Amino acid sequence: MLVLSGILIIVVGFVAGLNPLLVVTLAAFATGLAAGLDPLAVVAALGKAFNDNRYVSVIWIVLPVIGLLERYGLQQRARSLITGLQGATAGRLLIVYLIIRQVSAALGLTSIAGHAQSVRPLVAPMAEAAAERQQPKLADADREHVKAMTAATDNVGLFFGEDIFIAIASILLIKATLASHGIELEPLQLSVWAIPSAIAAFLIHGFRLRRLDRRLAGPAR
Amino acid sequence: MIGLPELYAVAGLLFAVFAWLSLRDRRHAQRWGNAAFWGLLALSFLAGHHLGDMINGLVVLLLVALAGTGRLGTGAAASTGAEARQASADRHGNWLLLPALVIPATAVLGTLFLEDSGLVDDKQVTLVSLGIGVLLALAVAQLWLRPPPLAAFEEGRRLIDSVGWAAILPQMLASLGAVFALAGVGEAVGDIAADIIPEGNRLAAVALFGFGMAGFTMVMGNAFAAFPVMTAAIAVPVLIRHFGGDAAIIGAVGMLAGFCGTLMTPMAANFNIVPAVLLGLRDRNAVVKAQVATALPLLIVNIGIIYIFSFS
Numbered sequence: 001m002l003v004l005s006g007i008l009i010i011v012v013g014f015v016a017g018l019n020p021l022l023v024v025t026l027a028a029f030a031t032g033l034a035a036g037l038d039p040l041a042v043v044a045a046l047g048k049a050f051n052d053n054r055y056v057s058v059i060w061i062v063l064p065v066i067g068l069l070e071r072y073g074l075q076q077r078a079r080s081l082i083t084g085l086q087g088a089t090a091g092r093l094l095i096v097y098l099i100i101r102q103v104s105a106a107l108g109l110t111s112i113a114g115h116a117q118s119v120r121p122l123v124a125p126m127a128e129a130a131a132e133r134q135q136p137k138l139a140d141a142d143r144e145h146v147k148a149m150t151a152a153t154d155n156v157g158l159f160f161g162e163d164i165f166i167a168i169a170s171i172l173l174i175k176a177t178l179a180s181h182g183i184e185l186e187p188l189q190l191s192v193w194a195i196p197s198a199i200a201a202f203l204i205h206g207f208r209l210r211r212l213d214r215r216l217a218g219p220a221r
Numbered sequence: 222m223i224g225l226p227e228l229y230a231v232a233g234l235l236f237a238v239f240a241w242l243s244l245r246d247r248r249h250a251q252r253w254g255n256a257a258f259w260g261l262l263a264l265s266f267l268a269g270h271h272l273g274d275m276i277n278g279l280v281v282l283l284l285v286a287l288a289g290t291g292r293l294g295t296g297a298a299a300s301t302g303a304e305a306r307q308a309s310a311d312r313h314g315n316w317l318l319l320p321a322l323v324i325p326a327t328a329v330l331g332t333l334f335l336e337d338s339g340l341v342d343d344k345q346v347t348l349v350s351l352g353i354g355v356l357l358a359l360a361v362a363q364l365w366l367r368p369p370p371l372a373a374f375e376e377g378r379r380l381i382d383s384v385g386w387a388a389i390l391p392q393m394l395a396s397l398g399a400v401f402a403l404a405g406v407g408e409a410v411g412d413i414a415a416d417i418i419p420e421g422n423r424l425a426a427v428a429l430f431g432f433g434m435a436g437f438t439m440v441m442g443n444a445f446a447a448f449p450v451m452t453a454a455i456a457v458p459v460l461i462r463h464f465g466g467d468a469a470i471i472g473a474v475g476m477l478a479g480f481c482g483t484l485m486t487p488m489a490a491n492f493n494i495v496p497a498v499l500l501g502l503r504d505r506n507a508v509v510k511a512q513v514a515t516a517l518p519l520l521i522v523n524i525g526i527i528y529i530f531s532f533s
Binding site: 003006010020022024027028032034040046048049053054055056057060063067070071073074075076077080107108119149150151154156159160163165166167169170174178181183186191194197200201204 | 231235269273281288300313315317322329332333344345358359363372377381384388389391397399402404409437440441444445470492493495496499518526
């Protein structure tokens with residue numbers, strides 16, 4: 001049971017706000033030592049695993065292309081695709097944003113949107129403005145809820161879109177983990193199985209966004 | 222035959238360029254830290270297979286030390302301002318999306334058509350195709366937009382600096398998974414699981430895997446850390462080996478069950494706490510609370526997908 005100490009270290013380290021790389025390394029040492037390995041053996045095991053798993057970080061080679069396109073206005077173009085949706089309700093606006101986020105993440109374009117890039121400057125103000133149109137005396141609690149749902153919609157769209165892209169880190173991690181158990185899989189075999197959950201996520205979260213509209217259409221509280 | 226070594230060479234050279242650009246960026250307060258970090262990563266990608274386990278381990282410790290002591294910062298990469306970008310976006314229109322779409326399109330087509338061609342390592346078709354797609358997209362963008370020389374690398378450095386040390390977190394969590402496997406963490410959790418799962422009950426095993434993925438993710442704040450543990454504890458020994466389940470479905474949907482956990486925990490600060498702060502919400506956990514009613518039913522659906530489709 002002592003080998004589970006690494007998990008405890010991860011929890012405590014994150015709560016204490018330490019650098020996650022540092023926490024992960026400490027957890028590796030605690031776990032290795034608890035299992036009776038000597039410290040140098042843990043260093044070697046980490047080195048071997050890091051070297052074997054280099055392909056997990058290979059995806060960063062896309063950055064020069066994405067950065068270059070951003071230099072020429074990729075984000076602004078994505079933004080005008082969204083701002084073309086005037087007159088929408090908060091719920092409908094967020095449903096459209098959910099679709100855009102899921103589809104773009106599924107194409108590997110995970111960083112064209114996000115809490116800093118699009119939610120704060122763009123989507124949250126638009127959702128808030130739409131909510132004010134629906135409910136002129138918008139209560140503070142409702143205003144907070146609309147903003148929180150905007151951030152939530154970004155997360156749901158990202159998480160349940162990105163795994164459809166074959167070269168995202170999580171798909172490569174699944175491949176690496178199963179390979180360490182002697183099971184060889186191609187990323188495409190994994191990513192197609194992200195599609196049913198992506199559809200379910202759209203239906204469940206979309207339903208909740210429709211209910212948000214109904215709540216805003218009701219009497220002021 | 223093209224395989225991982227060629228891909229690692231491309232990535233290694235790119236990291237080396239990031240290190241070099243950081244070093245010559247005189248307005249960059251932490252340029253030595255960034256240059257060392259990307260330089261070490263370049264070394265790992267270019268020469269990792271010649272270095273041996275101990276040296277590679279030392280490279281890891283140095284990377285962690287640089288990140289852990291706050292030696293990484295954001296450089297002053299040359300880029301364009303918001304106005305120039307807006308003007309360019311208006312001029313180029315939706316065509317700007319095209320080079321970005323070349324990458325996934327090439328990756329999918331390559332995966333479908335390059336297998337068994339003898340040109341590419343069959344086990345790495347997708348990653349190699351992705352690499353080809355990146356080079357193709359870069360060529361298209363260079364020829365069409367005619368940016369200044371080095372602009373692509375400076376823009377790439379701008380993005381990798383904004384990602385920072387988190388760029389190697391998934392790779393480190395995969396490595397932690399390997400140490401966990403060596404130490405038998407999965408087996409320890411598996412022993413606990415074996416006491417809980419009623420003998421021969423497939424549904425209970427699938428449910429424990431799904432809830433375990435979500436639960437571990439909530440505790441560790443990251444599905445990447447939970448996945449290797451739950452794979453060794455339940456997915457491989459029970460679901461795949463004992464019940465003969467489909468590894469692709471169990472792996473892919475299991476990770477998504479973990480993502481449901483990410484939606485329900487303040488430990489995943491960058492997704493759940495940072496936006497609450499950015500949006501000025503009074504309740505720091507407002508985003509987590511808004512997500513629970515989506516995450517819980519979705520977790521049940523994911524468990525259902527594994528149960529229904531992996532054993533048919």
